Amino acid sequence: MTLPKLHIVVGSTRPGRVAKPIADWVVDRTTADGRFEVELVDIADYDLPVLDEPHHPVLGKYENPHTLRWAAKIREADAFIFVMPEYNYGPPVALLNAFDYLGREWTYAPVAFVSYGGIAGGLRGVQVMKQIVTTVRMVPIPDGVVLPLVLQHLQTGEFVPPASAEPAFAPMLTELLRWAEALTALRAEGPPKPMLPPGPPPGPRP
Numbered sequence: 001m002t003l004p005k006l007h008i009v010v011g012s013t014r015p016g017r018v019a020k021p022i023a024d025w026v027v028d029r030t031t032a033d034g035r036f037e038v039e040l041v042d043i044a045d046y047d048l049p050v051l052d053e054p055h056h057p058v059l060g061k062y063e064n065p066h067t068l069r070w071a072a073k074i075r076e077a078d079a080f081i082f083v084m085p086e087y088n089y090g091p092p093v094a095l096l097n098a099f100d101y102l103g104r105e106w107t108y109a110p111v112a113f114v115s116y117g118g119i120a121g122g123l124r125g126v127q128v129m130k131q132i133v134t135t136v137r138m139v140p141i142p143d144g145v146v147l148p149l150v151l152q153h154l155q156t157g158e159f160v161p162p163a164s165a166e167p168a169f170a171p172m173l174t175e176l177l178r179w180a181e182a183l184t185a186l187r188a189e190g191p192p193k194p195m196l197p198p199g200p201p202p203g204p205r206p
Contacts, residue, residue, distance in 0.1 A: 004078040004180045006036035011084035011095035013044040018116060018150055021159040023083040026114055026145075029169055035177050036079070043098045046070045050097060057103035058194040067101055074105040078187065079180040080138075081172075083114045086125025096132070103136055107191040110179035112141040112172050121148035137191065139179050143172040 008026050012019035023040060030038045047066055055061040062068050084095055099106070111133055115122030123146055130140040145168045147153065153160050 003035065003037040004177065005076055006030060006038050006079045006081065006176070006180075007041045007074070007077040008038065009080055009082050009095070009098075010040065010042040010044065011082050012092050013094040018154065018159075019083050019085065021154065021157060022114065022116055022147065022150075025159045025161060026081060026083055030081070030173060033170070033173055035173060039077075041073060041077075043094055046073075046098070048098055048101060051100050053101065057101060060104050070098065071102055071105050074102055077109065078184070079109055079176050080111040081114055081176070082111060082129065083116075084122060084125060084129065085117050086115065086120070086122040089124045089128070091125045091129040091132070095129070099132065103194075104191040106133070106136045106138050108137055108139075108183045108186040110139045110141055110176050110183060112176045113144040114147070115144065116147035116150040118150075119148055121146035121150070139183065141172065141175050141179065143168070143175045145169055145172060 008023050008030065010017075010019050010023045020042070023042075027038055027040050030036055046069060048070060049066070053062055053064060053067055055063070060071075062071055082095065085092055087093070090096075113126045113129065115126045117125075126144065133140050145165055147162070147165065153162055
């Protein structure tokens with residue numbers, strides 16, 4: 001039986017970022033669970049500049065090699081977990097930029113969130129990101145893992161999860177799996193035909 005493919009997306013690219021050790025823990029935890037084929041996907045490995053595609057992503061007419069490589073990777077997945085902090089009550093710009101590059105590759109995929117930060121644990125950024133992902137017909141999962149006061153759980157560069165993290169993890173994966181299975185047919189069918197305004201074909205994205 002083929003397991004659904006789950007991408008753990010590292011949602012920060014800053015030097016010294018906390019996202020990477022947390023994402024490594026998420027990979028270990030989801031792999032041990034055994035219900036998904038798991039892969040770490042690090043935005044930093046794709047060298048994405050600020051969005052530079054001339055056509056609207058809904059068209060899927062990508063021209064740049066970095067975009068084609070990024071699109072091919074995201075197209076492989078059946079579900080996602082975004083590991084992310086919050087910056088100024090919103091998602092990190094690196095994650096938002098990587099997300100904005102694509103359209104149909106995200107469509108009909110469920111996404112869960114592992115967030116971290118100070119007292120709020122990144123929850124405000126997650127709430128903003130949940131609204132954004134619905135625009136491409138992704139399904140944000142209510143269940144997630146929230147890691148407040150995260151610096152207290154870093155030891156020599158490694159993340160040591162707090163006791164509160166474990167009870168939240170299994171329900172998140174269960175719900176993610178349910179939605180991944182339920183959306184299989186829609187993902188195979190592909191996204192609906194984009195609704196474009198009448199007139200000449202669209203040119204560069206404004």
